[in-house]
Amino acid sequence: MEATDSSPRAEAARPSWRLRLFGQVLESWVRIKRDPADAASLLIPGVPVCYVIERYGLSDALILEQACREAGLPSALVPLRGVSGKRRRTSYFATSLRNSLFWNPARRRAPTEPLAQIVDALELAPDQDVQLVPVSIFVGRAPNRESGWFSVLFSENWVVVGRFRRLLALMLNGRDTHVQFSKPVSLRSVLVEEQAQPRDRTVRKIARVLRAHFRRIRSAVIGPDLSHRRTVVDAVVNAEPVREATAATAVKEALTRTQAHKRAHDYAMEIAADYSHPVVRSLSFLLSSFWNKIYGGVRMNHFDRLRAVAPGHEVIYVPCHRSHIDYLLLSWLLYNNGIVPPHIAAGVNLNLPILGPILRRGGAFFLRRSFKSNALYSAVFSEYVSQLFARGVSLEYFVEGGRSRTGRLLQPKAGMLAMTIRAFLRESRRPVVFQPVYIGYEKLMEGKSYIGELSGQPKEKESLFGLLRSVKVLRQHYGRVAVNFGEPVFLTELLDREAPTWRETGAEEKPEWFARTVDSLAERIQVNVNRAADVNPINLIAVALLATPKHSMAESDLLTQLDLYRSLLTELPYGERVTITDQTPAQIIAYAEQMQWTRRVRHPLGDVLCSDGKQGVLLSYFRNNVLHLFAAGAWIACCFINNRRMARASVVRLSRLVYPFLQAELFLPWNEDGFVERIQATIDFFVRRGIFTLDAEGRVLNRGAGQGDAAFQLRTLAHSLLQAFERYYIAIAVLVKHGPHTISAAELENLCTLTAQRLSLLHELNAPEFFDKALFKGFIQQLRERRVVWTDDAGKLDFDTALNEVAKDAKVILSREIRHGILKLAPEPKPAAAPPAPPAPPAQDEAA
Structure with a gap:
């Protein structure tokens, strides 16, 4: 040249x-x-x-x-x-x-x-x-x-x-x-x-x-050229929305303007980060040694696509939240690959002595768990986010609101998303892109505490002593970590689709489309996180072993099951950004033994792999990380637990009925027709594998005898989703047993949780998420959105015969034993209080 x-x-x-x-x-x-x-x-x-x-x-x-x-x-x-x-x-x-x-x-x-x-x-x-x-x-x-x-x-x-x-x-x-x-x-x-x-x-x-x-x-x-923290705080306190909130607080609480202004200033200082480039570089230096000590490798996928998008965009990182390690790991990866770490929204519970100032200088800004009742704090926090936005600072926050204790994505809390959209409407200097990030572990530092919290133990409060005590984690090995960057969500494109007139809307207004758009954005982020999942060896071992009552399986059966799962994910990709381990089934088993997730029991007729005690409970977390990838296959398998023959059309009909509930719980990416197409493709996969046979006309599916290998593979795959349908049936059974106009949605949630806890105790279900109250809440919400149940004027739940039809369809999936057991355990309705007796008539004088 x-x-x-x-x-x-x-x-x-x-x-x-x-x-x-x-x-x-x-x-x-x-x-x-x-x-x-x-x-x-x-x-x-x-x-x-x-x-x-x-x-x-x-x-x-x-x-x-x-x-x-x-x-x-x-x-x-x-x-x-x-x-x-x-x-x-x-x-x-x-x-x-x-x-x-x-x-x-x-x-x-x-x-x-x-x-x-x-x-x-x-x-x-x-x-x-x-x-x-x-x-x-x-x-x-x-x-x-x-x-x-x-x-x-x-x-x-x-x-x-x-x-x-x-x-x-x-x-x-x-x-x-x-x-x-x-x-x-x-x-x-x-x-x-x-x-x-x-x-x-x-x-x-x-x-x-x-x-x-x-x-x-x-x-x-x-990173952007940030002024001194005090300059940012002064800009926040002197902004018009904060001054208005300060004046309102002064009037409401009988404060002087000086006192109210000082309170706003204190709030801003409590919130604001104090970003320091030398501290960020120092932390990166320290974390490099830390990761090498506790992890066997950190793998990053699809980063090149982020690198192409980041320049010229306001990037909002929205990762899933599995561990306290998440934000440290993501910031370290970005920094070491030439992209500035974002400012991170952290819970004020982490603003501890020593740790808090370090995190603050690393870009963390702190927020309280709830500030709806504090108008001044809310105004200060919203303005601080707007100031960061106006200065071109990339942000990171967790739309789930907290760490997932079950391994599933939690229902999103949209407060930060709403603030971000409002800041964009007010200061739309650069286009905004939300970058979903999936973080997959092979072992969690907080695993044991999660199990305790799901079992009813109170959450241990963060403290400096607890931080010092956690240093012992350096003695353990936590396997490998995968960080996958999902498909980005461009805010302008979303607004154009959800609200074509958004450009004419004032920044301070509350347009009718706003709440709908925030919800749509939150759902799209969660869907795209799941579409960038990483399937590691521990995920596959968990899906297979937890399907058996004692979390044990013959090695030959386990090899076959792992091969089925890998083939299913490879031949029918869930999404282009999903990554799958390249280990063979034999290597997966060996690696799980090495990580001490499984134990081998030698036997002359063939070795058995098992996961004992708490290890089996902890594995449920890693099964739930990838449960959505197997949703279509597991649903089909559920249809054949109690049926040897079933019409293909019946499977499709039931799929349409159940999909809205699965979609809401697992953040699945398809619409109803898309899920049906996925079901059809998965059935064809099972036919090619010899798990199903078709009749002469191709309309009826047949599975092998109950003692055969094909039936065993279907039962094992079905188990990963079966507990979801048991939860659904618990909610329906409790509601039908109490009748319409008797209990509220909150009361139904509590009764369902108690019933599931009791069922878990009686049947030794080692899956704490089985009685997770949030899952029952999501299912009840879906029933209400689809008008299967609704709320009457008194705040009680009402329903009609459609609910009975849903209960009848449960017979296809749940065995008679399970259904009867749930009906027996469902709490009886409390007897209505007897009306007070009418007062006795006054005694009459005989002389009268």
């Missing part, structure tokens, strides 16, 4: 001997990571190249020259040739002022002067062109295990540093230098577009666009 003049004089042009000497010294120490690696492919063939960097400085010029040489690009330190007019001594310029060691008015030229010279030359030669290549240079981006602790203090930031500090940064962090080449811009094309404008205005516009480009790249790599 020819990018400079091909004359002999041009070929002989070389940098001065002084620059070559300094460059050799610097090259012996500096190690450059280029992005993209094949930067030469970006250039326009045959057009002279002029590089544009952000700041002048000898080190930046030499780093640019080294990067160009390593990438096979034209030199930046030779005169720019190929254009007529005044010849420049170098083929680069910066968008900032040149700082001279000694004050020299001749060298303090306007930043636009080099650009103006090139524009003048092109105006004199209409047939010539120059391509401008913006190049961003960062010294000290990513720490590694060999990095010195002191080097974190001299990492790249927004401050323009002096020569001595730059020299220290090169000495300490020169081996972690990042050079990013951007797509070139044809200067001739710009001049043609702006030919009607004055020359000075065109030059200023090009310079402004270049400066904005460098700010955008720097913001994506090291």
